[in-house]
Structure formats: structure tokens, C-alpha cells
Amino acid sequence: MxxxxxxxxxxxxxxxxxxxxxxxxxxxxxxxxxxxxxxxxxxxxxxxxxxxxxxxxxxxxxxxxxxxxxxxxxxxxxxxxxxxxxxxxxxxxxxxxxxxxxxxxxxxxKGSLVHDEFQQYLKIVDRYVEDLLDQLRDEYYTAEAINDTLKMREIEIQAAELKELKGQRAYKYIKNNPKSFVSAYSLYENKDLFDTKQVDELLSLLDKSLHNSKHIYDIVHADRNQPGKKASDFTLKDSQNNDITFSKFAKDKIVLMEFWASWCGPCRKANPKLEAIYQQYKGQGFEILGISQDRDIQVLQESIAKDQITWINLLDVKGINAVTRLYNYSSLPANILIDRNGIVVARNINIYNIENEIIKLLR
Known part of the structure; x- marks a missing residue:
């Protein structure tokens, strides 16, 4: 150590x-x-x-x-x-x-000490759990195809247990390596797996020099756009180069904000499932709002056409004003569910749980 x-x-x-x-x-x-x-x-x-x-x-x-x-x-x-x-x-x-x-x-x-440390971290915290989650994801899609709801529920429970295990491993790693940039990274990446008390504890343990990093800065401001909070407003260009202001778009609607990109494989794989959900519930006051990390409108338009998605997509901006940063996301795909009053209900919902969460809000 x-x-x-x-x-x-x-x-x-x-x-x-x-x-x-x-x-x-x-x-x-x-x-x-x-x-x-x-x-x-x-x-x-x-x-x-x-x-x-x-x-x-x-x-x-x-x-x-x-x-x-x-x-x-x-x-x-x-x-x-x-x-x-x-x-x-x-x-x-x-x-x-x-x-x-x-x-x-x-x-x-070769030649990067921090990468070597990162590899150690991945072995301890990430890889075992992520490999098992990938297996469960494939099993879930198989069960879903034959409408085996009992198996689907069983897999959901297993996935929740694995995420809890990942949180435990990350918590231990951060406590044992309070001066490491990788610990700052881990705390940010896994913050949704910790409760508020644990986040505060780990922040207090981390070396003060790490508090200037973007990971810790965003954690300190992570109360933005958490469940129970009002969703932050923003304006971005859509795929037709029109300005879309979130508060106007989302007024009196249930909105799933989906963060994705044309170059993100898991995002593209999820798009058909999301499109089916959208078609099922869009007439009941439900909307999906895509936040794309593409910078080129033509590339985004081509991806939309190829995946046959019909919800509105916006192009995120770069740097400190990025909506991904405003909503405390650093990896794709990611999502956030917002109710008719503009209040955040849930974050990072598994693709196979999204429909259930939407149905709850429609009742």
C-alpha cells in the first residue's frame, strides 16, 4: 500500500x-x-x-x-x-x-504509474463484478424475449446484490488509499452506491490535495439533480439545430433523460428497447430526451436514422457547461427519470427496470 x-x-x-x-x-x-x-x-x-x-x-x-x-x-x-x-x-x-x-x-x-495503479484497482473492485453483470444482462434479455418474468425478477435481485458488492469493495479501496487519484475517481464513479454518510466519511479521509480535482469538485456539488431535487434547467441545440430549453420541453411531462453517443456501443444496443418503451407510453405524457455527446449534427442525424429512434435528441456542449457535468455523469450510457413536477425520481435505472419506473409515475 x-x-x-x-x-x-x-x-x-x-x-x-x-x-x-x-x-x-x-x-x-x-x-x-x-x-x-x-x-x-x-x-x-x-x-x-x-x-x-x-x-x-x-x-x-x-x-x-x-x-x-x-x-x-x-x-x-x-x-x-x-x-x-x-x-x-x-x-x-x-x-x-x-x-x-x-x-x-x-x-x-508501459510508462504510467497511475495506469498501473488503476489496473490494480480494476482487479480489486470492478472486473469481477462487471463481468458477472454482463452475464446477467445477457440472461435478462433471453428471459425477456420469452416473457419469463420470474427469471427476470431473479436476475434483478442478483444484479442489485452485485452492485452492493461493488460498493463494498470500492469503499474499502478508498479507505485504504486516501492519497490516491484513483480513489477520487472511484468515489465519483461509485457515488450512487454509497449513502450520504459514507460519501461524507470518504471525502473527509481523502487527501486535501485531491479536493481540487474535477471528480471531488463534482461530488461536493453532487446534491444537484439527485432524487427529490428539482431538475436543473439548460438549453441545447437539437438534431435540427433548434434551441430546446429543458424546462419548457418537460412541462407537465414525465421525462427520461438519456445520455448517449453514436460511438457508444452499449448506448446503441439499448436504443431499440428504449424506442419500444417510448412508443408504448408517449401518448400518456411520457417523453425521452436524448443528450448526445456527439459534436456533429450530421453524425447524430445518421445515428438516429440508423437506430430508428423518434424521440428528441440534443447535442451536449463541452467543458464546464456540459449537461453531463451539470447532472454529474462521466460515463455512458446513463439516464435520469424526472416526474411531471420537474423533480428527479431516479438515476441510472437499469434498462430492464425503466418501464416499471415509468408505470409507477403514470398511475
């Missing part, structure tokens, strides 16, 4: 330097007829850094104030589903990567 503290102290020192640039140099194993794309968590594909692949090699540079999570992937012009490598990058990192597009889990990352 002392090693983790030393790693983070090195990173903290690095963050105080004027030059906070990072550098990725690597080779691609597999299909090289593409570009390499690096996307910071919570940002759009259209804010990404990119590099051509020349003789099997790529090179990307950028700058950071604090360590951040990124997704690294290859991309072709006609591609819609991606399998990214999750990496953590710190200011001043010089990272060497062997990106294996045939089996992304076999990719090799």
Missing part, C-alpha cells in the same frame, strides 16, 4: 509543474487500416485526440491538469461499435502502448 502512496505523491508533484503535457507512442497489432482515437472520460468523440497509423505506429500528445481516465481505440469511417482500451494518464506521462485490436485485453501499457 505504501507503494500506492509514493506513486500518488510523484503525481501530485508532477501536477504542479508548468508543463503538463503527456505523450503516447505505440504500435497496433491487428487491423491498421484505421486511425487511433483517444477520448477523455465524459467528453465527446469529437473532442478526442487522433493519430494516423503509419507503418503500424501511432503518436498522440495532449495536456492535463490532473490524472484522467481515457478510452483508446481504433476507428474506421464506417464503424459504429467500438471496443476501447481503458487507460489512466497523468500529466507528464510518456507512455508506450502495444494496442491489440484483435484482443483489447491483451494490450500492453
Amino acid at each position: 505504501q507503494k500506492l502512496y509514493i506513486i500518488t505523491l510523484i503525481l501530485l508533484t508532477g501536477c504542479k509543474q508548468v508543463d503538463n503535457k503527456f505523450e503516447l507512442s505505440g504500435t497496433v497489432i491487428g487491423d491498421t487500416d484505421a486511425i487511433v482515437v483517444l477520448i477523455q472520460a465524459g467528453q465527446s468523440r469529437f473532442d478526442a485526440e487522433t493519430s494516423p497509423i503509419i507503418d503500424g505506429k501511432f503518436h498522440i500528445t495532449g495536456s492535463l491538469e490532473y490524472p484522467e481516465e481515457f478510452s483508446l481505440m481504433t476507428e474506421k469511417s464506417d464503424q459504429s461499435i467500438f471496443n476501447p482500451l481503458s487507460i489512466f494518464i497523468a500529466p507528464n506521462d510518456k507512455i508506450g502502448i502495444e494496442l491489440n485490436t484483435k484482443d483489447i485485453e491483451k494490450s500492453i501499457v
Whole structure:
């Protein structure tokens, strides 16, 4: 554990330097007829850094104030589903990567202490639980196809138990690593798995230097848009370039706000299910409002047409005014359910529970 503290102290020192640039140099194993794309968590594909692949090699540079999570992937012009490598990058990192597009889990990352720490965290907290949740998700879709409601309910209970287990593991990790940027990341990512008392306890344990990071800043302001709170207002452009103000759109309606993007595989997979729900209940005062992380209206329009979705979609903006940040989300897909009075009812509802939550509000 002392090693983790030393790693983070090195990173903290690095963050105080004027030059906070990072550098990725690597080779691609597999299909090289593409570009390499690096996307910071919570940002759009259209804010990404990119590099051509020349003789099997790529090179990307950028700058950071604090360590951040990124997704690294290859991309072709006609591609819609991606399998990214999750990496953590710190200011001043010089990272060497062997990106294996045939089996992304076999990719090799060298030269980043914070990424090494992140991998340890994933082994302890995330991977076991997420793999089981993926299995349950597939089992649920199978049960749903044959309307096996008993099996569906059984899977829902199992999924809730696994999420509780993930919360317990994250809680223990943060307590044992209070000086780690990965702990700040974990607290933010798993905040919905903790009660208010636990969040306050973990915040008090974290090193004060971490409180300037965006993760902790957003946690401190996380009472915005929580269940029981009034949903924050905003105005964004829709897919036809019209201004849409949320408060006007949502007046006297039940609204499922769905955060997604054209490049998000799980988002695209969920769209047909969401469209079926929308068609079922839209005549009863229910609406879905998509908040897309795409920056290009044409790309969004093409995704809407391909997935045959008919609800209104808005394009989020970048940076401090992003609606994803306003609503405290950093990963996709995500959602929030709002009642007819504009009050947040629930956050991050499982795709297979959304319809039940809507029915409750329609009664």
C-alpha cells in the first residue's frame, strides 16, 4: 500500500509543474487500416485526440491538469461499435502502448504509474463484478424475449446484490488509499452506491490535495439533480439545430433523460428497447430526451436514422457547461427519470427496470 502512496505523491508533484503535457507512442497489432482515437472520460468523440497509423505506429500528445481516465481505440469511417482500451494518464506521462485490436485485453501499457495503479484497482473492485453483470444482462434479455418474468425478477435481485458488492469493495479501496487519484475517481464513479454518510466519511479521509480535482469538485456539488431535487434547467441545440430549453420541453411531462453517443456501443444496443418503451407510453405524457455527446449534427442525424429512434435528441456542449457535468455523469450510457413536477425520481435505472419506473409515475 505504501507503494500506492509514493506513486500518488510523484503525481501530485508532477501536477504542479508548468508543463503538463503527456505523450503516447505505440504500435497496433491487428487491423491498421484505421486511425487511433483517444477520448477523455465524459467528453465527446469529437473532442478526442487522433493519430494516423503509419507503418503500424501511432503518436498522440495532449495536456492535463490532473490524472484522467481515457478510452483508446481504433476507428474506421464506417464503424459504429467500438471496443476501447481503458487507460489512466497523468500529466507528464510518456507512455508506450502495444494496442491489440484483435484482443483489447491483451494490450500492453508501459510508462504510467497511475495506469498501473488503476489496473490494480480494476482487479480489486470492478472486473469481477462487471463481468458477472454482463452475464446477467445477457440472461435478462433471453428471459425477456420469452416473457419469463420470474427469471427476470431473479436476475434483478442478483444484479442489485452485485452492485452492493461493488460498493463494498470500492469503499474499502478508498479507505485504504486516501492519497490516491484513483480513489477520487472511484468515489465519483461509485457515488450512487454509497449513502450520504459514507460519501461524507470518504471525502473527509481523502487527501486535501485531491479536493481540487474535477471528480471531488463534482461530488461536493453532487446534491444537484439527485432524487427529490428539482431538475436543473439548460438549453441545447437539437438534431435540427433548434434551441430546446429543458424546462419548457418537460412541462407537465414525465421525462427520461438519456445520455448517449453514436460511438457508444452499449448506448446503441439499448436504443431499440428504449424506442419500444417510448412508443408504448408517449401518448400518456411520457417523453425521452436524448443528450448526445456527439459534436456533429450530421453524425447524430445518421445515428438516429440508423437506430430508428423518434424521440428528441440534443447535442451536449463541452467543458464546464456540459449537461453531463451539470447532472454529474462521466460515463455512458446513463439516464435520469424526472416526474411531471420537474423533480428527479431516479438515476441510472437499469434498462430492464425503466418501464416499471415509468408505470409507477403514470398511475
